[in-house]
Amino acid sequence: MDARAAARLRTVLGHLGRLEPRDVVAHPTSGTVSPTSFHPQQFQFTLDNSILSLEQRQFYEENGYLVIKNLVSDEDIQRFRDEFGKICRKEVKLDRLVIMKDVSISKLQLAPSEKVVTKIQDFQEDPELFRYCTLPQILKYVECFTGPNIMAMHTMLINKPPDTGKKTSRHPLHQDLHYFPCGPSNLIVCAWTAMEHIDRNNGCLVVLPGTHKGSLKPHDYPKWEGGVNKMYHGIQDYDENSARVHLVMEKGDTVFFHPLLIHGSGRNKTQGFRKVGIPIAAPIGKDGCVSCSATPYGYDGLKPKNP
Numbered sequence: 487m488d489a490r491a492a493a494r495l496r497t498v499l500g501h502l503g504r505l506e507p508r509d510v511v512a513h514p515t516s517g518t519v520s521p522t523s524f525h526p527q528q529f530q531f532t533l534d535n536s537i538l539s540l541e542q543r544q545f546y547e548e549n550g551y552l553v554i555k556n557l558v559s560d561e562d563i564q565r566f567r568d569e570f571g572k573i574c575r576k577e578v579k580l581d582r583l584v585i586m587k588d589v590s591i592s593k594l595q596l597a598p599s600e601k602v603v604t605k606i607q608d609f610q611e612d613p614e615l616f617r618y619c620t621l622p623q624i625l626k627y628v629e630c631f632t633g634p635n636i637m638a639m640h641t642m643l644i645n646k647p648p649d650t651g652k653k654t655s656r657h658p659l660h661q662d663l664h665y666f667p668c669g670p671s672n673l674i675v676c677a678w679t680a681m682e683h684i685d686r687n688n689g690c691l692v693v694l695p696g697t698h699k700g701s702l703k704p705h706d707y708p709k710w711e712g713g714v715n716k717m718y719h720g721i722q723d724y725d726e727n728s729a730r731v732h733l734v735m736e737k738g739d740t741v742f743f744h745p746l747l748i749h750g751s752g753r754n755k756t757q758g759f760r761k762v763g764i765p766i767a768a769p770i771g772k773d774g775c776v777s778c779s780a781t782p783y784g785y786d787g788l789k790p791k792n793p
């Protein structure tokens with residue numbers, strides 16, 4: 487076999503190695519190979535790239551997440567905060583934006599301000615906020631997991647409020663793939679950028695390392711006495727003994743994680759509103775998801791065509 491043929495074969499095997507049983511089942515007509523008929527690859531969850539060190543790659547493979555320190559500048563974060571404030575005060579209006587209030591205050595008639603908005607979703611039509619999804623340093627890392635042709639599948643800015651005492655500021659442990667049946671899941675990555683110092687006091691991200699190697703689990707509303715926010719589904723039967731890791735992060739730090747990684751966040755015990763920005767990216771073209779019939783509502787062309 488000549489060197490070029492060998493390289494091509496390696497590429498094909500690499501792609502097969504990233505398929506998962508449920509992805510194969512999702513394409514019964516595409517002439518796929520039985521997932522048991524190929525050898526496991528050394529790297530299953532990251533693509534060959536020159537950005538991640540071997541250590542970083544191995545960490546993501548093993549744990550399903552990777553924190554990159556100091557990735558987004560203070561100046562950019564301030565601009566995102568300013569724009570978020572304008573949206574909350576209704577100085578900027580966007581048709582498709584979802585604005586969410588915490589369930590514990592949702593029935594109160596409060597004047598529009600940053601103190602009543604828990605989260606905005608689908609900010610892709612706001613050029614200032616969508617700039618986050620196009621930051622070259624974010625895309626550089628995203629590409630290590632998705633490959634080129636990156637699309638944002640979902641966008642959120644979370645403003646976790648001080649807990650009112652009902653513990654409704656918690657986000658139950660869940661897998662993001664539950665919300666969009668997209669795939670192949672190993673080519674999807676979520677980025678979560680701390681917009682300020684975040685630790686267990688203000689409800690940091692909590693992850694169960696290694697759970698990205700498992701399957702998508704059934705989700706339902708947790709039976710919490712104080713109430714649960716709409717769509718905040720949780721995994722009912724996760725292993726209580728599995729190690730939980732609290733990610734303490736500084737402003738601008740970004741964690742990239744796999745859509746099957748089980749994660750959530752605790753209550754915010756401070757009086758501040760804990761802010762993070764999140765896009766979820768996948769290598770999906772204009773025709774939609776490669777593994778289900780969903781049409782992505784993000785945008786493509788995130789990477790400049792002529793860098």
Ligand SMILES: CCCCCCCCCCCC(=O)SCCNC(=O)CCNC(=O)[C@H](O)C(C)(C)COP(=O)(O)OP(=O)(O)OC[C@H]1O[C@@H](n2cnc3c(N)ncnc32)[C@H](O)[C@@H]1OP(=O)(O)O
Nearest residue numbers: 585586587588589592639640662665666668715716717766
């Ligand atoms: C590749 C892909 C990977 C992709 C991976 C992607 C990962 C995504 C992960 C997402 C995880 C999530 O956080 S999912 C969370 C997503 N959440 C959503 O999508 C929420 C969708 N939003 C909505 O349904 C709405 O915006 C609401 C309900 C939040 C607000 O609706 P609204 O119509 O503006 O509000 P309003 O009139 O004030 O309230 C309507 C009724 O809802 C109640 N209500 C209002 N807020 C809430 C609330 N937080 N929780 C419960 N109930 C609420 C009110 O009390 C009221 O009840 P009554 O008077 O009728 O009794």
Ligand SMILES: Nc1ncnc2c1ncn2[C@@H]1O[C@H](COP(=O)(O)OP(=O)(O)OP(=O)(O)O)[C@@H](O)[C@H]1O
Nearest residue numbers: 656657658659686687692726732750751752753754
């Ligand atoms: N035993 C559990 N059962 C179900 N969900 C849990 C359990 N422990 C934690 N969680 C989930 O994980 C999230 C993070 O947990 P964590 O213990 O960090 O937060 P907390 O309980 O709100 O705050 P803290 O323990 O720091 O006082 C919680 O918000 C909750 O969604």
Ligand SMILES: O=C(O)CCC(=O)C(=O)O
Nearest residue numbers: 644657662749750751762
């Ligand atoms: O920042 C958080 O509270 C976690 C949010 C999250 O995991 C989600 O919205 O899917």
Ligand SMILES: [Fe+2]
Nearest residue numbers: 660661662749
């Ligand atoms: Fe999530």
Ligand SMILES: [Mg+2]
Nearest residue numbers: 656751752753
């Ligand atoms: Mg706890």
